[in-house]
Amino acid sequence: MLLxxxxxxLSPPASGAPIKYRTCSAVNADYPAGVATNRFAADxxxxxxxxxxxxxxxxxxxxxxxxxxxxxxxxxxxxEVRVRATPPALVPQVPANTAPVPAGxxxxxxxxxxxxxxxxxxxxxxxNATWCSECEKTRRDLAANKGKFPAGLTIVDIDYDxxxxxxxxxGVTVQHTFVKVNAAGDEVKKWxxxxxxxxxAKKADVPT
Numbered sequence: 001m002l003l004x005x006x007x008x009x010l011s012p013p014a015s016g017a018p019i020k021y022r023t024c025s026a027v028n029a030d031y032p033a034g035v036a037t038n039r040f041a042a043d044x045x046x047x048x049x050x051x052x053x054x055x056x057x058x059x060x061x062x063x064x065x066x067x068x069x070x071x072x073x074x075x076x077x078x079x080e081v082r083v084r085a086t087p088p089a090l091v092p093q094v095p096a097n098t099a100p101v102p103a104g105x106x107x108x109x110x111x112x113x114x115x116x117x118x119x120x121x122x123x124x125x126x127x128n129a130t131w132c133s134e135c136e137k138t139r140r141d142l143a144a145n146k147g148k149f150p151a152g153l154t155i156v157d158i159d160y161d162x163x164x165x166x167x168x169x170x171g172v173t174v175q176h177t178f179v180k181v182n183a184a185g186d187e188v189k190k191w192x193x194x195x196x197x198x199x200x201a202k203k204a205d206v207p208t
Contacts, residue, residue, distance in 0.1 A: 045076075053173070128176060
């Protein structure tokens with residue numbers, strides 16, 4: 001992917017002053033998987049081995065009109081990011097641990113340190129941000145129902161702002177995203193919008 005050198009001015013995803021994007025690195029800082037002109041281009045990109053980009057025609061047009069090189073393959077996606085192999089940090093070289101793990105919520109560092117402990121659990125990654133009001137609703141509900149997690153369900157708490165590699169690996173482009181993964185850490189299902197523990201369990205196909 002060649003990076004454009006012309007300066008372009010776009011509105012960032014959150015409110016505030018416009019940001020000058022001079023390279024794809026700058027664009028990907030706000031849109032980790034790039035920007036597609038429409039859903040069909042985004043779907044085609046995924047089939048070609050890229051992460052699912054944000055779909056925003058106006059934003060895409062602003063990018064390519066100011067710096068056409070940012071969509072060098074001319075595939076309808078600006079600054080696309082190819083799916084990478086699992087980062088080393090996600091495959092910790094630690095002995096298997098088959099000790100029982102109570103259902104509940106864990107920090108991402110604990111999960112990555114020994115994923116084998118969760119091999120027989122239904123694991124849902126919860127990408128959230130401290131400034132996200134919907135995320136706060138979910139965090140409050142999970143805390144209120146700490147002792148009521150369905151058997152076998154583990155929710156991994158992941159900070160959206162700091163875990164960029166994980167966001168890119170799973171194609172997460174917005175906070176308050178949930179990703180159900182298998183024992184190998186591969187995505188099984190991804191969704192947004194659920195708030196309560198009961199809703200999350202239902203989406204993850206866990207009996208409540």
